[in-house]
Amino acid sequence: MGLTLKPKELIKFLEKSGYKFVRTRGTSHKIYSNGSHSVSIPIHGGKEFNIEFIMTILQETDLSKKKLLKYLNR
Secondary structure, rough: OOEEEEEHHHHHHHHOOOEEEEEEEEEEEEEOOOOOOOOEEOOOOOOOOOOOHHHHHHHHHHHHHHHHHHOOOO
């Protein structure tokens, strides 16, 4: 079983990494930005994100898996 995260956990990690909430798009996406780059995080009933989605977000934000794991203490 691979790494999974709840949307709240991923959002907290992004906020600790310098991303700030910008706006909500529709009813199920929250937009976060670090000033030069924005990323959309889907919120669908608290469903957990799988490793593929997490890696996509990390690539889009130039954040490392190592930094995420350190944040999660896993």
